[in-house]
Amino acid sequence: MEKYKEYKMANDILVVAEHRGGELKKITSECIGAAKKLAESFGGEVHAAVAGNGTSGIAEEISKYGVKVTYFNDPKLADYTYEGYCQALVPIIKERDYAVIVMGATPTGRDLSATLGARIGAAVGTDCTGFSVDGGKLVVTRPIYAGKVVSKMELLTRPAIMTIRPNTFAPADESGGGSVETAACTIGDLGVVIREVVQKAAGKVELTEADIVVSGGRGIKEPGNYKMIEDLAEVLGGAAGASRAIVDAGWVDHSHQVGQTGKTVSPKLYIAIGISGAIQHLAGMSSSKVIVAINNNPDAAIFKVADYGIVADALVAVPMMTEEFRKLLAPV
């Protein structure tokens, strides 16, 4: 049996912050929210680690959530790499004996959690939607089989690592009372070379973080009609998504795809337009809180999961919906 470090009770929770382009990602405040609940169960406090180059402002921002922030500053940490982050984090993880390490189930968080887990011999639970602590043992809830089954998984190591599904845990309050310390780090070879980072569509809401997603499928008839999806998304302050059918047809880039071979989204509102509701699409959006469907075909599978369904031609209904929301959301 794995020998736990019982002589020195591991109580504290570490959140690894995620930031890009000088901005703190929303997922970090959700991680801190989850971490605060974990800290209550384990009887410890929440720490956060930020790695970057000249990002002390982000460290300060995180401290407002009332957590102890450790800030690693190095030119080699300017862009996320698993090697850079591990070289910064592993020494303090070994020194401080955390109970749980929390990060987002984002491309960065998934990459880092898997790498870190292998390096320090820690169990990893990914894309968690809940957790419980039972006699000092962490049990995570995670969807499997594309959400068809909900599983509970025991993570038997200390630390254990969990990545949380975006938009699932409530963000922490800015309770104040946090602190920032700068930690020394020596970053060597990064193992890979980042040749280029191409930022498209600056200012657009990221699909996996969006509170509202409007998606289009084959029922929009022509590539040019995707604009009406984007218009509705914009009025709602949300992100525009797509079914696999129109991505494969080349109407939109794969980065918009929602579904089993695309992205998993958890918005509070998902509007599916001209989408039939194939299992593979549902896999990517079934945990949305409210689902609205617009489809010409009254028997479309999407209506089985929709909270509100409208059997209508998308080309007629969508501009009407955009106008209705515009009126509803107009400043009084």
Add this chain to the structure above:
Amino acid sequence: MKIALLVKYCPDSEAQIDVEDGKLQTSGVKYSVSPYDEYGCEAALQILEKKGDGEIILFSLGPEKNNKGLKDELARGAHRAIHISSPEEETCIARIAPQIAAVLKEENPDVIFCGWKGIDFDCGITGTAVAEVMGLPHVAMVNELEAVDGKIICHRQVDGGEEVIEVTLPAVITIGKGKKEPRYPSLKGIMAAKKKPIGEKSAESLGLKLPDAKSKYVHFEKPPAKQAGKKFEGPEAVAEVVRLLHEEAKIL
């Protein structure tokens, strides 16, 4: 060039998964190769077509039925395969990765492809963990790639854009959805697959002592059934739905 591809054989995405008494019921369910591994095979075939020669070797860890998945990818164009025998219930990466790594070390491939996640347990850990056990660099969730002079140039999505990462071989690359759909195996390919060799390995035959499990599934259940929603006819219903979203669902 020697390309290794890790293959997961698991319930098909259309399969109905049942749960009884907190346990999974998957016997009798249709199995197929996990889609991201199929994209991996396609990426490997494209590299070999450009290079003119090379070899794709498949590796699959799991029960006897995984051999069917190996045959499917052999039919697509891979050259030979190795099945690592392991019980279907084995889910702990601390036990899985060392077995795969040990077999890969024997073969010494130039690059290792692995679907970024298997569509059964949706973990997304295996490729990265195998790379770490082997001490190899890795790039995750790659959509497009090119092999150039002992390196792979990887394109992957990051939020709001794209990243181009260069990794020196040998390395592990976990594969996301590619631009080109995996090709269908030809009848000729299916016939040829019957003669392609599939080797057998196990933790025992490799002389491996596996650690105790560090994680364990303890319960499964179906998610709560969704309540039937409201359905309306005609675009005139749009105004009513918007009102309901505001007043009933209180979403906006």
